[in-house]
Amino acid sequence: MLNVENLSKQFTLHQQGGVQIPVIQNLSFSVDHGETVAITGPSGRGKSSLLKLIYGSYIATSGSIQILHEPDWLEATQLAPRQMMEVRNKTIGYVTQFLRVIPRIPTLDIVAEPLINRGVNVSDALLRAQHLLTKLNVPEKLWSLSPMTFSGGEQQRVNIARGFAAHHPLLLLDEPTAALDAENRSRVMGLIREARANGSAILAVFHNEEERHQVCDRDIAL
Ligand SMILES: Nc1ncnc2c1ncn2[C@@H]1O[C@H](COP(=O)(O)OP(=O)(O)O)[C@@H](O)[C@H]1O
Ligand SMILES: [Mg+2]
Structure with a gap:
């Protein structure tokens, strides 16, 4: 599903005398369908940057990132x-620790949007959104509101519901449970297992070791 070869990334801080920060050097790995792989390493080692490179938010300095966007392998770099955008719509799901909150758009629509973008009819998309928000204990009275004013944990659960609404052949998870309590963390673990059982290839950074051991098949240490 994902094939990374000799990937390197270095940042050049043009505003600060052109200082260069090498973050990833000659990294190679693959992730198959139905496999959950953890990225590990201390803070600042480049875990989030790696996910952003795969999602296309950062541009690689060198190397290759191949993604199976059915039926073709594409060179994402x-x-x-x-x-x-099309690869993101159909193939890659990305859940970060923080929700990018859009003012005025109700929670339910934020969660249903990835499904509607894929052509699922609106009422089915809303049903799936309701199912996920219920599962993640987001109170029904909040569904018609923008998540702007929600607590950190509520925003994170809206973000997770959105990330898991559609089936993504490739899922990138960046500390998705960091702000959650034990019950909600275990709900999220359940969603990850469900996605894996449905054949998703999952590449994830976990906030704690125990979660990583619960759902991951192997580690990539940065
Ligand atoms: N957009 C950016 N511009 C400059 N430096 C960055 C940028 N994004 C990340 N970095 C640097 O890259 C390094 C790795 O960051 P990050 O990928 O967030 O690490 P991790 O997720 O493992 O904690 C850090 O030193 C960080 O300062
Ligand atoms: Mg990070």
Whole structure:
């Protein structure tokens, strides 16, 4: 599903005398369908940057990132922005620790949007959104509100519901449970297992070791 070869990334801080920060060097690995792989390493080692490179938010300095966007293998480092949008719509799901909150858009619509973008009819998409929000204990009275004013944990659960609404052949998870209590963390573990059982290839950074051991098949240490 994902094939990374000799990937390197270094940041150049143009505003600060052109200082160069090498973050990832000659990294190679693959992730198969139905496999959950953890990225490990201390803070600042480049875990989030790696996920952003795969999602196309950062541009690689060198190397290759191949993604199976059915039925074709695409070189993600070479895609035009419009093609990358299509790959994100159909193939890659990305859940970060923080929700990018859009003012005025109700929670239910935020969660249903990835399904509607894929052509699922609106009422089915809303049903799936309701199911996920219920499962993640987001109170029904909040569904018609923008998550702008929600607590950190509530926003994170909206973000997770959105990330898991559609089936993504490739799922990138960046500390998805960091702000959650034990019960909600275990709900999220359940969603990850469900996605894996449905054949998703999952690449994830976990906030704690125990969660990592619960769901991951192997580690990539940075
Ligand atoms: N957009 C950026 N510009 C400059 N440096 C960055 C940028 N993003 C990340 N970095 C640097 O890359 C390193 C790795 O960051 P990150 O990928 O967030 O680490 P991790 O997720 O493992 O904690 C850090 O030193 C960070 O400062
Ligand atoms: Mg990080």
